[in-house]
Amino acid sequence: MRVVVTGAAGFIGSNLVDHLLASGHEVTGFDNFSTGQESFLAAAQAQARFRLVRGDLLDPAAIGPAVQGADLVVHLAANADVRFGTDHPRRDLEQNVIATHNVLEAMREGGVKHIAFSSTGSVYGEATVFPTPEDATFPVQTSLYGASKIAAEGLISAYCEGFGFRGTVFRFVSILGHRYTHGHVFDFCKSLRHDPTRLRVLGNGRQRKSYLDVSDCIAAIMTAIEKGDEKYAVYNLGTDEYCEVRDSVGWICARLGVTPALDYTGGDRGWIGDNPFIFLATARIRALGWTPRFSIRQGVERTVDYLMANPDILEARA
Amino acid sequence: MRVVVTGAAGFIGSNLVDHLLASGHEVTGFDNFSTGQESFLAAAQAQARFRLVRGDLLDPAAIGPAVQGADLVVHLAANADVRFGTDHPRRDLEQNVIATHNVLEAMREGGVKHIAFSSTGSVYGEATVFPTPEDATFPVQTSLYGASKIAAEGLISAYCEGFGFRGTVFRFVSILGHRYTHGHVFDFCKSLRHDPTRLRVLGNGRQRKSYLDVSDCIAAIMTAIEKGDEKYAVYNLGTDEYCEVRDSVGWICARLGVTPALDYTGGDRGWIGDNPFIFLATARIRALGWTPRFSIRQGVERTVDYLMANPDILEARA
Numbered sequence: 001m002r003v004v005v006t007g008a009a010g011f012i013g014s015n016l017v018d019h020l021l022a023s024g025h026e027v028t029g030f031d032n033f034s035t036g037q038e039s040f041l042a043a044a045q046a047q048a049r050f051r052l053v054r055g056d057l058l059d060p061a062a063i064g065p066a067v068q069g070a071d072l073v074v075h076l077a078a079n080a081d082v083r084f085g086t087d088h089p090r091r092d093l094e095q096n097v098i099a100t101h102n103v104l105e106a107m108r109e110g111g112v113k114h115i116a117f118s119s120t121g122s123v124y125g126e127a128t129v130f131p132t133p134e135d136a137t138f139p140v141q142t143s144l145y146g147a148s149k150i151a152a153e154g155l156i157s158a159y160c161e162g163f164g165f166r167g168t169v170f171r172f173v174s175i176l177g178h179r180y181t182h183g184h185v186f187d188f189c190k191s192l193r194h195d196p197t198r199l200r201v202l203g204n205g206r207q208r209k210s211y212l213d214v215s216d217c218i219a220a221i222m223t224a225i226e227k228g229d230e231k232y233a234v235y236n237l238g239t240d241e242y243c244e245v246r247d248s249v250g251w252i253c254a255r256l257g258v259t260p261a262l263d264y265t266g267g268d269r270g271w272i273g274d275n276p277f278i279f280l281a282t283a284r285i286r287a288l289g290w291t292p293r294f295s296i297r298q299g300v301e302r303t304v305d306y307l308m309a310n311p312d313i314l315e316a317r318a
Numbered sequence: 319m320r321v322v323v324t325g326a327a328g329f330i331g332s333n334l335v336d337h338l339l340a341s342g343h344e345v346t347g348f349d350n351f352s353t354g355q356e357s358f359l360a361a362a363q364a365q366a367r368f369r370l371v372r373g374d375l376l377d378p379a380a381i382g383p384a385v386q387g388a389d390l391v392v393h394l395a396a397n398a399d400v401r402f403g404t405d406h407p408r409r410d411l412e413q414n415v416i417a418t419h420n421v422l423e424a425m426r427e428g429g430v431k432h433i434a435f436s437s438t439g440s441v442y443g444e445a446t447v448f449p450t451p452e453d454a455t456f457p458v459q460t461s462l463y464g465a466s467k468i469a470a471e472g473l474i475s476a477y478c479e480g481f482g483f484r485g486t487v488f489r490f491v492s493i494l495g496h497r498y499t500h501g502h503v504f505d506f507c508k509s510l511r512h513d514p515t516r517l518r519v520l521g522n523g524r525q526r527k528s529y530l531d532v533s534d535c536i537a538a539i540m541t542a543i544e545k546g547d548e549k550y551a552v553y554n555l556g557t558d559e560y561c562e563v564r565d566s567v568g569w570i571c572a573r574l575g576v577t578p579a580l581d582y583t584g585g586d587r588g589w590i591g592d593n594p595f596i597f598l599a600t601a602r603i604r605a606l607g608w609t610p611r612f613s614i615r616q617g618v619e620r621t622v623d624y625l626m627a628n629p630d631i632l633e634a635r636a
Contacts, residue, residue: 086480089426093419097469101411108407125475137453140550142479147472151415154465157443161460162404162590232458272480 007077009036057099096148122146177214202270205246325395327354375417414466440464520588523564
């Protein structure tokens with residue numbers, strides 16, 4: 001296949017690019033390098049079947065030529081920061097909604113019909129059924145991030161209906177692992193590296209969260225692309241377990257060999273719009289033959305190991 | 319109350335403006351007159367408690383000053399054309415999503431906290447439960463219009479969670495009645511006025527649709543605004559019945575005293591993204607004390623009467 005990956009220099013994007021190249025596909029990576037990292041594409045750049053396009057999805061003139069001739073666009077580029085949406089309310093709209101519109105329009109104009117898209121379990125808002133299935137009751141959005149992702153999902157499904165596209169949408173739990181660059185494991189490792197004697201934890205530590213190792217995430221994406229056959233399909237991606245934030249804190253500290261005093265900020269949410277319980281039903285993707293290899297604890301530990309082995313990653317961001 | 323109505327010169331907007339003024343409220347009408355009609359605001363313009371602001375919601379500088387000091391914004395301005403979304407894929411994004419973002423940002427900057435919003439039953443896509451409740455299973459969007467409205471709903475709920483807004487969202491069936499300017503009754507009356515001997519009907523005529531008279535719609539909006547007390551609430555608005563397209567055709571022809579040959583284009587959908595069955599559960603708004611006064615047939619007949627009495631409306635649009 002000829003595959004375009006937006007957000008190719010990001011955490012998940014660069015892992016996917018490497019996987020696609022290893023599987024023999026031709027890959028065009030598209031990235032504006034606002035958060036993507038050059039080093040993540042170093043191995044890809046050495047391969048003749050890889051082409052890098054630097055551009056911004058808010059510029060239709062950039063994405064149009066990049067998708068020409070593709071069989072599939074995997075649209076991962078996004079503002080992936082769910083926590084700070086209220087600090088900059090236009091960012092999710094631009095980077096997640098308008099950018100997705102521009103990708104879809106570029107595909108329509110170029111005759112490219114299949115899009116795979118990284119949505120989020122946050123679209124379920126505060127779900128009432130756990131594990132939450134893809135056809136849960138109509139949710140109320142509790143974050144600008146979730147709202148922007150559900151908007152993008154709607155655009156994609158409307159293009160499937162209106163323009164004969166095929167859409168493959170993934171609602172991720174939080175992804176961990178190789179090249180992980182932001183999130184709670186990052187924040188905790190960074191803090192503990194600077195001061196192993198204490199750790200500030202948002203909320204009361206009882207928030208129940210789900211995680212998936214990036215290698216399992218990539219395997220699930222490929223399974224759905226290769227084995228799914230619906231015009232439009234949504235797949236939850238996660239393990240069949242969840243953990244509490246304090247569990248994760250314990251695993252991180254044990255892996256680092258530190259015993260900090262824990263300072264919980266309190267409350268059942270870590271921030272405005274935080275979901276106190278995320279746990280997704282994954283029967284639909286499992287029915288295609290996928291199963292995760294790593295538990296949440298293993299994913300957390302692999303991430304700690306990666307960050308400790310790459311302190312430049314840990315110190316590169318504010 | 320000091321109320322801002324966007325889309326004030328439109329069908330529903332102008333009816334709401336008149337109602338608000340008659341109830342003693344101060345009203346700022348905002349419209350870009352892209353489809354709104356000056357004549358619909360003639361009565362309002364004669365009142366001291368009414369102020370008209372001409373502007374476009376895609377211009378943040380226009381909407382910002384308009385909402386200053388308001389207690390409530392009723393955001394009705396939209397691209398309301400569900401049928402031709404695929405002809406201009408950016409229109410729904412701009413006029414329904416980005417415009418709503420701009421309204422919310424103007425409110426946030428101006429300290430205005432309550433927004434009422436006109437969404438649509440189209441957000442249920444092809445529902446599987448009838449009548450469809452507000453908490454139906456997570457739908458797949460089948461039109462760009464529905465996708466843009468669900469995106470706007472998500473933005474509003476995220477502002478409620480993130481910024482302490484109150485959001486009152488209405489999912490309308492098709493609205494009929496005084497100042498109706500587009501839709502199937504419009505198209506049929508116009509066609510029959512020019513040639514009463516034949517009528518072309520999209521689809522097989524068996525599509526099941528729901529309608530509500532605009533006076534009942536306005537009463538429901540006011541009921542929810544005045545009696546609702548949730549931070550964020552979604553209300554379906556419709557009658558407790560539906561009709562087939564051919565029923566509606568029959569009522570229109572009977573009202574006009576014509577007996578055209580009917581030319582059905584065939585198929586169970588009138589156009590791409592058409593929903594073959596729309597029927598909304600309205601227990602939630604009824605629990606606040608609202609009940610519609612007019613049946614679907616009465617709404618259709620009132621609309622035919624209005625259009626026949628106002629042939630300039632019928633001939634003003636392509």
